Amino acid sequence: MxxxxxxxxxxxxxxxxxxxxxxxxxxxxxxxxxxxxxxxxxxxxxxxxxxxxxxxxxxxxxxxxxxxxxxxxxxxxxxxxxxxxxxxxxxxxxxxxxxxxxxxxxxxxxxxxxxxxxxxxxxxxxxxxxxxxxxxxxxxxxxxxxxxxxxxxxxxxSDADTAAPALAATAVAGTSKVVQADGLLLRAVEHAPPGRGVVPAPGLCTLALLSSTTGDPAGNEGAEGSGADGPRLLPDDREVAAATGRGTIALETVAHAGSPAPVRRLAAAPLTSIFSRRLWWSIGGMGAAVVALTLASTIALGDHPLHAAYMTLLDIFAINDPAVGASATRQILQILSGFAGLLLLPVLVAGLLEALGTFRAASSLGRVPRRMSGHVVLLGLGKVGTRVLAQLADLAIPVVCVERNPEARGIAVARRLRVPVIVGDITQEAVLETARVHRAQALLALTSSDTTNLEAALHARSDHPGLRVSLRLHDDDFASAVYRTLRAAHPHAVTRSRSVSHLAAPAFAGAMMGRQVLGAIPVERTVLLFSALDVAGHPQLEGRTIAEAFRPGAWRVIALDTAAPGERLPDLATTPRPRGRARDLVWDLHPGYVLRPQDRVVLAVTRRGLAELLGRQPRP
Incomplete structure (x- = not known):
């Protein structure tokens, strides 16, 4: 290479x-x-x-x-x-x-x-x-x-495209150890050791058994093929059930556990988001005044309630005849109704102004819903931030963006996705408060300035110690130092400092190995690869069922590409899936399905297993 x-x-x-x-x-x-x-x-x-x-x-x-x-x-x-x-x-x-x-x-x-x-x-x-x-x-x-x-x-x-899935996964799941396939993000999740004879919930599948000394501070985890005490890659169900005191790593999809991102439409905007709480109290007070005047007219004058309400409204809007020659009670009620009408005029003007401001803010996407929570605050809509925004939108995760430059390339993408954007200085406290950072689940600082990202993260973490924070830092050594310091200062909060080169390198390495390699996930000192292979030409797969094609410790079929051969994505890891097109990969496979030569499958495979499938000899 x-x-x-x-x-x-x-x-x-x-x-x-x-x-x-x-x-x-x-x-x-x-x-x-x-x-x-x-x-x-x-x-x-x-x-x-x-x-x-x-x-x-x-x-x-x-x-x-x-x-x-x-x-x-x-x-x-x-x-x-x-x-x-x-x-x-x-x-x-x-x-x-x-x-x-x-x-x-x-x-x-x-x-x-x-x-x-x-x-x-x-x-x-x-x-x-x-x-x-x-x-x-x-x-x-x-x-x-x-x-x-x-x-x-x-x-x-592009390093921005390849780093975006890992940054998005960091905001959602707190980890960047993910693999992208057909627009879906997969992560390896470590589970605690199960009881004897109990098979833990594997998610999509169980990838590995951890070393028996993982929980021992003095233990020395083994490498691939290091023996029974080392990690066991791609075990079968019997091995998982028989392994006691050993944790497992399962493959799961990265998804948003909260409510999906709201689709912002002006025509469907709720009234609670159009008018402020003070205006609603004013409208309620005016309604109470109308009801009180109607009841007083009904009791004092003996009118029918409907007729009394009608006369009261005419007096409030000043379109009724003066009560000249009527009883004193009727004249007093008319004067009170006219006074209520004077109070109604500023309420109506305030309502029109607030509605106009709400619609203008919604059209410019600069207003954050008052009740928004559990969202991701994304700082910076440059090259990397724009890619991460699109990734979060595909995962239906609510996002609030903050950008200093109103001409940034991501502004148009945010408008198309109908995502709120706040144009202002990221380091200002009022800007982060407007983004509802105190209600957010994560903060992604992805501007091109390391000092700006660090300042914004420190401010958000000082006000909200439990906030999940992920920083984009260019220098790897600086990113490691920031990570260690923030982890020491806030040990109970999730902190990630990432450089784009560190996140992009696995995707470039997988492309150099060939388009069949989707990515890799480390398991202690070993590594587990994910590969997309055509069944044709591989006797280990062709004509076998899903269960028969599984070789413990070597490879395991985890997904099947259902797209026609002429319509398949050339590279499941890097080729963008057309918007609106359903995912072609099926993950819940029946063990008895027979693999055909025209099929393409996604496998979890070890280095030696991939070398055997591709006819290559692995280096010692």
Missing amino acids: VVCGDDALAQRLAAELRDVYREQVTLVVPGTDGVGRPGRAAALASAVLTRVPRARARVPEGGAPAAVQEIRVLPETAPDDTVLAEAGLAGASALALVYENDETNIRTALAARRLNPRLRLVVRLYNRRLGEHLAQLLDQATPGVDPEELDTSTTVL
């Missing part, structure tokens, strides 16, 4: 390929910043090498990497043909281009496709429409190579 980049994402991606997928990696980073000084990417590469044994990590001057190396760094200034050839591109299986400059990534991708037409490309681009056209162009520019026979696919990803 070859990784080319100039920021923290390249370093994270190289570490992900080495630690999770056990791949040999060549990392190409700029050696200087353009003026002769050491570059930031080179310093990050040095950080990668410090975590690799000396015998297995060195910076060679040239030539092919040694067989024992896992990460090899080439500090070059520009990714030209010479650098790509030195990186071993001719014999590489995949190349990731994660430079911050889109033009550099496009130029290098065109050169790499020319040098190795059989190469699997993963390109980082911010312009998604340009990325779609580039992927089609590079897939077609493979002379002499049949795309049906070789996995020469080109995957164009």
